[in-house]
Structures are given as C-alpha cells and as structure tokens.
Amino acid sequence: MRSRKRVTIREVACRAGVSTATVSRVMNQSGFVSEELTQRVLRAMQELQYFPNRLARSLKKQESFTVAYLVPDIDNPIFAKVVRGIQDVMEEVSYDVFIYNTRFSDIKLSKHLASLLENHPRGIIISAWHSERVKEAVSFLQSIGIPTVIVHSPRDIPGVDAILVDDVQGGYEATRYLLSIGHQRILSLGVVRSTTSMLREEGYRKAMEEAGNSSEHLILKAPSFSPRDGYAIVRAFLDKGIPITAIFAHSDSLALGALEAVHERGLAIPQDISIMGFDGAYASFTVPRLTTMLIPNYEMGKKAAMLLLSRIQGTSSVPSQELFAPTLFVQASTKPL
Amino acid sequence: MRSRKRVTIREVACRAGVSTATVSRVMNQSGFVSEELTQRVLRAMQELQYFPNRLARSLKKQESFTVAYLVPDIDNPIFAKVVRGIQDVMEEVSYDVFIYNTRFSDIKLSKHLASLLENHPRGIIISAWHSERVKEAVSFLQSIGIPTVIVHSPRDIPGVDAILVDDVQGGYEATRYLLSIGHQRILSLGVVRSTTSMLREEGYRKAMEEAGNSSEHLILKAPSFSPRDGYAIVRAFLDKGIPITAIFAHSDSLALGALEAVHERGLAIPQDISIMGFDGAYASFTVPRLTTMLIPNYEMGKKAAMLLLSRIQGTSSVPSQELFAPTLFVQASTKPL
DNA sequence: CTGAAAGCGCTTACAG
C-alpha cells in the first residue's frame, strides 16, 4: 500500500469553499470567523480526515512544540520514572518529547546533541554524569540560549537550573534510622569516585559522629553500583570477620548484591543482619522487601518539566537548584537490634 | 538570557559569499560543488555554529526523519527495553523517536495518535492491548498508509506487521522443564481475561497432557499480573492444603507474589516448593534468584524498528508476524524434586 | 560548477 498523499490545508479550504487563511483561523480558534464558515470548515476537516502539519506550523511560527530529554539509560527504573514525569507534564501542554539515550557516553551525548538541535526543541532536559564534555555541552546550550534543566546529575555546574536529590540528608536519615533501632556497627556500602555516593557517605559520617560512633573501618566502596560488584565486595568483607549488624547500601542495586552475599553466608535478613538500600529502584521486588530511601523520581521529572516550561515562557530567570529529599521507606529487610 | 535568533542557511550563504543553493548542496553532499566553495561553506558553518533546521528540510522534502512509539507504560522494564532496542536501531539511521505513554487508556491512545500524526512521522511502532479502540486505531493507520508495526501486543489484528512472543511455546517449555526435574504437581498461576496468560496456559496444558498429568485442578488465575494479586491468590490456595511441589507463574511479577506467599507460609524456596516466572522482568532482583523464561525485549524492539524501516523504504510488503521464543533461564528458585 | 526562483504547508499582517 503506497502512502496516500496527506491532505493539506489547501484541500480543506477548497472543499469548504473558503481561503486557507480562514481554515487556519478556525483551527487556531483565533476568532473573527462567522459561524457558518466555521461549520463548513469543521465539516471539511472531518470529511477529509485532515491533520495539520506541525512541521509547517512550527516553521512559520518560528517555534516548535517539542522538548528533548537526554537520558543516560532509559532502561534504568530511576530514569524511566523521570521520563514518565516529564511526559505527563508535557502532555498537558501538548508538547511532544524526543528521547535520546546517551548510554553514559560522551561521544553519544555530543552526537545526540547535534542531531537534537536540528529539531529545534523549545527546551532540553538532561540527566548526565560528571565529565568535562557534559559541562561543555551544557554551557554551549546556555550560550545559544536554549532553556536547559538538569535532573539528578551532574550537580557541579553553576548557573543552571537543576533538580537534584539531597544525598547528604538522605544518607544522614538512613543512618539515623538504623541507629534509632539500636544498630551501632553499620557498614556503609558505597562506590568509588561517585559524587552521589560521596555525599551519601557524608550523611552517614555525620550521623555516626553525632552518635559518638567511629565509622572509619566500616566504610566499603565497590567499583560500581552494580549488584555484582556489591555482591563481590560484601562477600570479601564478610570473610574478614569484622562484626556488623547492619548495612547501609548507597543504592538498591548494591543492596541487591549485599542481600545475596549475606544470604549465601547463611545469615538471615533481617534477623542476623539488617540491610537497607537507597533510591527505591528495586524496593518492592526483593524478598524480603527492601527498606530504602525513596527518591521521588516521578516528581522530579514533573518538576523539571514544569521548570523548563516556565523558562520557555520566560517568566523567571534566576537559575534554581532544587533539592528533593528522599523519604525513608521501612520494609522487611531491617529490624531493631 | 533571551534566545538568540538561530542562524539560517541564508546567513551561512552570505558569509561564505555563495547562494543558499550551494550551501544546501554542501550540507547534503550532493556533489557538483567546487573544492573551494565547499571549503568556504564549511568554514562559514563552523564559524556561525550553524545547525540546519530539520523542520524546514522535512517540509520541503515531504518526508520527516522521525518515528513514533506508542507505549502503554514506559516505566515497565519490559517496555523500557523495547524502547532501548528501537532507539539503538533508529539512531543508526539518524531517525529521532517520539515516545507517547498511553497508560493502557483508550482515550489517551486516541489523543496521542492525533497529536502524533501532526508530526508526520515516517512510521509508528505500537505496543497496546486488546480493545476495539486499538484495532480501530491500527486499521486507521493502515488506511492512511503509514507503516505500522506492533510489538508484544495486541496479537489478534490480521494483516499488520507484528513482533510477538511465542507464549504457547514458552508455557510449554517452562512446564516441560519443571516436569523434567521431577515435578508433577505443578500449579499454573495465570491471570483472568489475559490473552497472554491464556496462551501460556495452553502451553502448560499441552506439556501436562503429554506427561499424562491431569492439570484441571491446578490452574489458578489472579485478577491481574501484580505481585499483590499473585500473593493474595497463592496465599488462599495454600490454605486449601492441595499439595503442590512447583509453581509456574505466568509472569515474574506474579512469581514475586508467589514467592512472598510461600515464604510467609514458612516454606523454603526451592527446597519445599520450586517457583518459576515468565518474562525475566525481575529475575535478578529476587532472593533466591528466579528461574524464568527470558523474553528478548531488547531484540524485539530492534527487530520491530528494523521491520519498520524496511516498510518505510518500501522494500517488502507482505505483512509478517514474527514469533520470538522465550528462553529458559534456570536460577536458584527451582530444584529437582 | 553555480545561482535565481519556485514551492513544501502553514500563519499573519494588511486590505477590503
């Protein structure tokens, strides 16, 4: 089946016996069209199954109705929720969203950025990582004056709107919770060279110090956030026989690894060791269900989208960095000592 | 910061001292431009940080470089992987992809469809559900001649390209596996009014019959695929005291619920009861890790995208319904009887 | 090899 030629405004005008200007006025409800012509146009649009061409419209109006989201890994539940938040807001205002998967690659980011700009989106939401290239990209976007909002990361770029997680506070509250139910020997399971993990650790240290606990020898860092790495390093740690009663993993994925390592050791969770995660990515899927710090990803996506829209509308101009606090979600993987 | 006016082909032409036609020829590498002019144009584009306007290009060429994916729930790991597959293929050919989240709503589907068509995508990939509205939507797309490929579902629409899961085969192999390791009393845990579940059950029945097992009283159906519903119904079933040694859940999410119900009963998995899932959505997150039938979602997304591209290029025209077989992934939640 | 000109499908001053 060959693609039938799409019907244009001209054909609608012809069928309704009016000018294209009138059709356009009816479509845009710009008023000043008589009731009779309005009806004729509406009917013609119906009969021809007419869909306006947004490309032409955008070109003429010199503004598109799209935004773009650059996401490192759409497959990750965290970002998938951010996407949903963005979609839900943009849907309200009939903006369409282009999604570009950057796979944590500087090269892909640059490539997508170039391609994306050709679509002339009204604004860009970006979740990225800490690298020079990302910084360059963002300041380039700033320089050409396209509204940009960062979600989640990176966090060290000044002068840009950003929706971030309050990691220090989260780490602090997580640790406070474990302390409050009697734990003292709490292992901090983080990741090397991760800003996020560093901040969560900062919260952990603060809580431990306040409680008069020494924490130096209870800090463990995996090479990455993967369950596999979490598993390997916790397993090695347990081999050393250093006594602990709780693990504060800096992500749910790390907690997954910890769960497995502890389980394999023949220790019961939470009877022998309490384990908690951070982010909520897998909180409901583990058995036992994981206590964690929930990150409001959906809300963050919504907020980013709303902030972007306000920039697009040009209502405000002071860059805002908003911190979202994670909330404690107690489930079955932790218990009082 | 006000949006600086974007630079156009005219300015590039002006700066390079050539016509816009020449700039266009250089951009599109259509040849017939002297080395010297080519260099001048290239330099001008660089200096002005010129990005061509794809909207204008598409309008003129009467073809866009976008496709759309209508997804019921982007937040669902299954669809998130499909998205990734689609993206990876489309990225190769520099097509951009619009994503519309339909939340399993007929109304949203229609709304998005209308909005989507205004963007004049070259083709559409759709994952939906079984409803009249969806059928109408698809045949409408067919009628206006826009290439359409279905992924996952619905499966009862004839004459449309579709990338589907071989559910009967999957259910059959899952059951065969449990039988092969000695189980006889295998509970089938499905969902009411779900075509997918029905087909998986068909495979289960077939395997049971072949093995000379009666299965009638071992078939259970939850109201939905949610862990919660799986939990509730398995819990109620266990109360009846009907002896079983294995559970074949028609999804990983149902298996999650089963895991919890069995665990709560004080039964060990897999020592007392083996449990397996289907789809692989949560296979790596449970403790013990779930034996399941892996669905190649990423590959299905890729395949759908490739098929769509071949339709767009018009190389072939016989609608193809391709079945992807799930593969058995044995982990720790099942063991020989 | 190069440019002037028409035109893609819209919108919007400008006349009437």
Added chain:
DNA sequence: CTGAAAGCGCTTACAG
C-alpha cells in the same frame, strides 16, 4: 468577517 500575499528555512529542477 474574509481573502490575497508574503514568508518561515530549506531543496531542487531549471538555466546558464
């Protein structure tokens, strides 16, 4: 209230 006409940023026959 209505229409003719110009123009958004490109591409592409058509001349030269």
